[in-house]
Amino acid sequence: MDRNPDGPPSAPSTRQEGAPVLVDTFGRTATDLRVSLTDRCNLRCSYCMPPEGLDWLPKPELLTDDEVVRLVGLAVGELGVTEVRYTGGEPLLRRGLTGIVRRTAALAPRPEISLTTNGIGLARLAGPLADAGLDRVNVSLDTLDPATFKRLAHRDRFADVLAGLEAARAAGLEPVKINAVLMRGINDHEAPALLRFCLERGYRLRFIEQMPLDAQHGWTRDDMITADEILERLSAEFDLAPDAAHDRGSAPAETFVVGGGPETVGVIGSVTRPFCGACDRVRLTADGQVRNCLFATEESNLRDAMRGGAADEEIAERWRKAVRAKRAGHGIDDPSFLQPSRPMSAIGG
Numbered sequence: 001m002d003r004n005p006d007g008p009p010s011a012p013s014t015r016q017e018g019a020p021v022l023v024d025t026f027g028r029t030a031t032d033l034r035v036s037l038t039d040r041c042n043l044r045c046s047y048c049m050p051p052e053g054l055d056w057l058p059k060p061e062l063l064t065d066d067e068v069v070r071l072v073g074l075a076v077g078e079l080g081v082t083e084v085r086y087t088g089g090e091p092l093l094r095r096g097l098t099g100i101v102r103r104t105a106a107l108a109p110r111p112e113i114s115l116t117t118n119g120i121g122l123a124r125l126a127g128p129l130a131d132a133g134l135d136r137v138n139v140s141l142d143t144l145d146p147a148t149f150k151r152l153a154h155r156d157r158f159a160d161v162l163a164g165l166e167a168a169r170a171a172g173l174e175p176v177k178i179n180a181v182l183m184r185g186i187n188d189h190e191a192p193a194l195l196r197f198c199l200e201r202g203y204r205l206r207f208i209e210q211m212p213l214d215a216q217h218g219w220t221r222d223d224m225i226t227a228d229e230i231l232e233r234l235s236a237e238f239d240l241a242p243d244a245a246h247d248r249g250s251a252p253a254e255t256f257v258v259g260g261g262p263e264t265v266g267v268i269g270s271v272t273r274p275f276c277g278a279c280d281r282v283r284l285t286a287d288g289q290v291r292n293c294l295f296a297t298e299e300s301n302l303r304d305a306m307r308g309g310a311a312d313e314e315i316a317e318r319w320r321k322a323v324r325a326k327r328a329g330h331g332i333d334d335p336s337f338l339q340p341s342r343p344m345s346a347i348g349g
């Protein structure tokens with residue numbers, strides 16, 4: 001089925017049958033490309049960045065729209081990537097987003113295209129993005145209380161997120177998934193209320209364990225609300241059962257059937273229930289660096305190679321080499337663990 005009937009026709013794929021894809025030494029293949037379109041954001045979620053913001057990347061360092069599309073095209077056409085997620089920072093702040101999505105939808109083979117966003121601006125953009133070929137959207141929402149939202153995100157934008165969520169559903173960007181990070185003493189009492197809110201509206205909720213990826217390096221294991229705690233809080237009000245019908249594959253979220261189903265709730269236990277063994281991800285930062293893991297300490301600079309005139313095959317080989325070097329897992333529990341120097345907002349969450 002052509003998922004973008006209004007878009008331009010897809011170009012034929014140039015990928016040779018059997019051409020080398022993105023495989024690491026543990027036999028994992030990266031087919032899910034997450035592209036950060038900007039490191040900027042209009043919120044300041046405390047688990048992500050400080051209230052005063054960060055030193056944003058200078059514009060000349062960012063990939064242009066054409067460069068993004070060239071690299072995504074290479075990943076899809078030559079390297080076996082089948083899913084593309086645009087993220088950030090806040091991807092809705094990227095002016096060329098709709099055009100980038102439209103051009104991604106014209107690639108062959110046509111990848112699945114999704115977006116992870118804080119939802120601010122989605123009320124206006126959901127329709128145009130769906131028309132451009134966006135398939136679905138994940139929206140971050142940690143609280144149902146406007147005052148807690150302001151405390152947590154340092155901006156008074158709760159109503160904008162709700163409007164964005166509704167617009168996403170109305171535009172058919174489904175399933176609309178909601179990501180929630182619980183913080184001890186701030187919003188950790190809201191787990192059941194968030195689930196009720198999502199069940200009533202048909203949104204798929206997932207709770208995320210907080211990871212040591214904040215710019216302030218303020219993460220502590222004791223403050224993190226664990227997957228076990230999340231499930232305990234939900235179980236006080238809901239009947240939860242493991243989702244036996246659903247093959248998790250490489251998905252970060254472990255899903256649970258709520259009240260006999262069919263609705264589910266997800267828990268992304270990156271720290272206490274890591275899923276690195278099945279990882280199929282690779283990342284491209286807004287300044288054109290390939291990262292083989294969220295927690296990678298090394299990057300491969302495709303932007304400079306591209307700007308230096310490298311041919312597609314040379315860039316593709318650099319990309320394969322970067323993925324080959326991927327470590328077995330994030331190593332958060334290793335005594336030698338070092339938080340990456342770039343925060344989540346710059347890596348592309």
Ligand SMILES: Nc1nc2c(ncn2[C@@H]2O[C@H](COP(=O)(O)OP(=O)(O)OP(=O)(O)O)[C@@H](O)[C@H]2O)c(=O)[nH]1
Binds near residue numbers: 177208251252270
């Ligand atoms: N450890 C780890 N966590 C990840 C990774 N990708 C996403 N996450 C976590 O999962 C959360 C949700 O990610 P999303 O951007 O919504 O994507 P997703 O859950 O992979 O997407 P779906 O395909 O919709 O299930 C992020 O905020 C991260 O906390 C990853 O590669 N490693």
Ligand SMILES: C[S@@+](CC[C@H](N)C(=O)[O-])C[C@H]1O[C@@H](n2cnc3c(N)ncnc32)[C@H](O)[C@@H]1O
Binds near residue numbers: 213
């Ligand atoms: C970095 S944000 C980028 C996209 C968009 N701004 C948003 O918030 O959805 C992507 C996801 O990362 C999550 N995130 C940010 N910092 C995190 C952390 N320290 N641990 C776990 N998840 C985090 C957010 O909750 C969000 O769901």
Ligand code: SF4
Binds near residue numbers: 049140
């Ligand atoms: S989690 Fe997303 S919305 Fe919140 S500060 Fe980070 S990039 Fe912005």
Ligand code: SF4
Binds near residue numbers: 276279292293
């Ligand atoms: S932490 Fe790294 S290896 Fe583990 S799932 Fe995330 S990106 Fe993959």
